[in-house]
Amino acid sequence: MTDLPRITVLAGKHKRAKAGHPWVYANEIEMSPETKALPAGTLVSVYNSGGEPMGTAFCTPQTLAVARMLDRRPNVPFTAEFVAERVARAAALRAKLFTQPYYRLIHAEADGLPGLIVDRFGEGLVCQLNTAGLELYRETVLEGLRKVLNPVWIVLRNDSNQRGLERLPQLVETVLGEPPSPQEVVENGVAYLADVAGGQKTGWFYDQRLNRAMVAELAPGARVLDAYCYLGGFGLLAAKAGAKHVTLLDRSEPALKLAAEAAAYNGLSERIAIEQGEVFETLEAYAHKQRTFDVVVIDPPAFAKSKKDLQPALRGYRKLARLAAKVVAPGGFLLANSCSHTVDLANFTTETTRGIAEAGRNARILRTTGASPDHPTHPQLPESAYLKALLLNLD
Numbered sequence: 432m433t434d435l436p437r438i439t440v441l442a443g444k445h446k447r448a449k450a451g452h453p454w455v456y457a458n459e460i461e462m463s464p465e466t467k468a469l470p471a472g473t474l475v476s477v478y479n480s481g482g483e484p485m486g487t488a489f490c491t492p493q494t495l496a497v498a499r500m501l502d503r504r505p506n507v508p509f510t511a512e513f514v515a516e517r518v519a520r521a522a523a524l525r526a527k528l529f530t531q532p533y534y535r536l537i538h539a540e541a542d543g544l545p546g547l548i549v550d551r552f553g554e555g556l557v558c559q560l561n562t563a564g565l566e567l568y569r570e571t572v573l574e575g576l577r578k579v580l581n582p583v584w585i586v587l588r589n590d591s592n593q594r595g596l597e598r599l600p601q602l603v604e605t606v607l608g609e610p611p612s613p614q615e616v617v618e619n620g621v622a623y624l625a626d627v628a629g630g631q632k633t634g635w636f637y638d639q640r641l642n643r644a645m646v647a648e649l650a651p652g653a654r655v656l657d658a659y660c661y662l663g664g665f666g667l668l669a670a671k672a673g674a675k676h677v678t679l680l681d682r683s684e685p686a687l688k689l690a691a692e693a694a695a696y697n698g699l700s701e702r703i704a705i706e707q708g709e710v711f712e713t714l715e716a717y718a719h720k721q722r723t724f725d726v727v728v729i730d731p732p733a734f735a736k737s738k739k740d741l742q743p744a745l746r747g748y749r750k751l752a753r754l755a756a757k758v759v760a761p762g763g764f765l766l767a768n769s770c771s772h773t774v775d776l777a778n779f780t781t782e783t784t785r786g787i788a789e790a791g792r793n794a795r796i797l798r799t800t801g802a803s804p805d806h807p808t809h810p811q812l813p814e815s816a817y818l819k820a821l822l823l824n825l826d
Contacts, residue, residue: 435476435506438466438490438498442480448500449485452811453540455498467492471598472563476505489545489564494597499545499562509568514575517543522579525551525805533617534805535637541807541815546593547572550633552614552625554583557633561593573606584608586627588634592736603628613689619644621668624693626685631661631732638802639664639730642766642820645798646728647672649764653725656680656758658710663690663703665728665766670699677703678724680713714754723760728768735771744774745782752786756825759792765823772817779819793826 440448444459455477460466469475471491477498478484484505488498501507521542525534536556537549546562556576560566566589573585585607594601605628613624616635627634643665646655651673657666660679667690670677677699679690687705694703706713710731717723729751735744752767759765765787769779776799787794801808802818809815 433506433508435474435487436465436469436490438469438475438477438488439463440477440479440485445479445485447811448477449479450811453500453545453809454496454812455488455500457492457495457497460492460497462492466490470567472565472567474501474509474564474568478505489562491563491597499540499564501543501545509564509571511571511574511578514544514572515578518549518575518579528804531617533637536805538806539815540812541809544572548633549576550635550637551580552610552616552627552635555585555608555610555614555627556580556582557586557588557627559588559591559593559633561589561591561597563597563599566597566599577607582607584610586610588627588632591632613692618664619647619668621671621697622693623662623664623667624689624696625662626689630686635662636664638770638806638818639768639820640803640805642768642800642803643668645800645822646726646764646766649726650674654678654723654760655726655728656724657728657730658714658755659730659732660690660728661686661730663693665730666690666703667694667697667699669726670694670702671697674702674726678706679703680706680708680710682707682709711751711754714751714758718754718757723758723763725760725763726766727755727759727763728766729755730766730768731770733771734769735773738773740771741773741778744771745778748774748779749782749786749789752783753790754786756787756790756792756794759825761826763825764797765794765821765825767821767823769819770817772814774819775813776819780821783821783823787823787825794823796821796823798822 439461475490487502487507536551548559587604590601616623625634650669655669655677666677734747800820
């Protein structure tokens with residue numbers, strides 16, 4: 432085994448990494464000339480100031496998270512076999528959780544592969560390689576995935592904001608086979624249609640699977656509004672569960688087109704209405720017309736992409752909750768969501784309930800949830816618990 436380049440954690444700064452945190456930050460590293468000169472994504476061994484090994488990591492000296500830990504052992508080579516072992520472990524877990532191959536297969540640090548996202552769509556995979564280390568070892572990652580899963584097609588959705596922070600090019604590539612257009616996604620007994628190459632993120636949001644099922648339990652006989660519906664994840668399942676009527680609201684014409692096609696494919700079109708528009712404006716128009724719903728879902732994109740966006744984001748969540756509360760029928764339900772990792776649960780809950788109160792409504796929180804279990808949370812990385820959902824009942 433060849434010794435890797437070494438980086439050293441400063442005296443007294445090793446405790447977080449020793450406890451299992453997967454990142455070592457710039458202010459915790461001895462930024463020697465040799466460390467500063469390392470090319471982005473270099474595989475390194477990490478040592479504490481006393482010369483004791485702490486593990487193997489990808490190192491990018493130009494970023495805030497200088498080292499992303501891969502293993503607690505030093506000098507571990509990043510090979511296709513290493514990747515395959517982590518992928519096989521993740522796949523075995525998902526096989527216990529789900530009966531069909533539609534799920535998030537690799538959730539970055541929580542699955543032992545920092546910066547890597549892999550969503551499984553039956554015979555195909557959509558991947559995001561979000562760090563310089565993964566970009567440097569791209570073929571190794573792909574070979575490891577092929578060893579375990581032998582996919583028919585692979586799409587690289589390397590167009591995330593995170594790649595910009597790592598100074599990596601943003602592009603979408605099909606590197607194996609050809610994905611169907613659209614791609615069928617089977618979830619909770621509904622067949623959805625996704626654009627894996629051109630849709631949002633990886634083309635589908637598996638993280639809301641259990642929350643969609645939770646809303647479906649409230650749907651029989653109800654009038655349901657699925658706002659920021661994207662491909663109709665909440666609304667189509669609600670219709671299948673027996674909703675009286677479902678409104679799918681989004682500003683994206685391509686997404687709504689796929690939602691309408693999926694509604695027809697599942698035989699649900701008669702109880703589903705498609706409305707294109709900005710959610711804030713449309714909710715105000717509904718309230719003006721005194722149009723109400725028994726179940727309202729608001730699932731917006733991230734309002735805060737960084738800490739500087741926090742206060743505007745909190746105001747946005749409060750306003751959105753206020754507008755949504757005005758269109759919830761007496762005794763109805765509101766599911767409010769945030770996928771902003773910089774907005775914690777306490778702040779999100781405070782602003783959401785404040786917005787509901789500003790609408791003149793009383794509410795009680797029935798459930799507080801997060802992402803489905805194929806999006807595990809790293810216990811030392813609270814940022815990985817990004818999705819927050821509040822189910823409320825309004826008087």
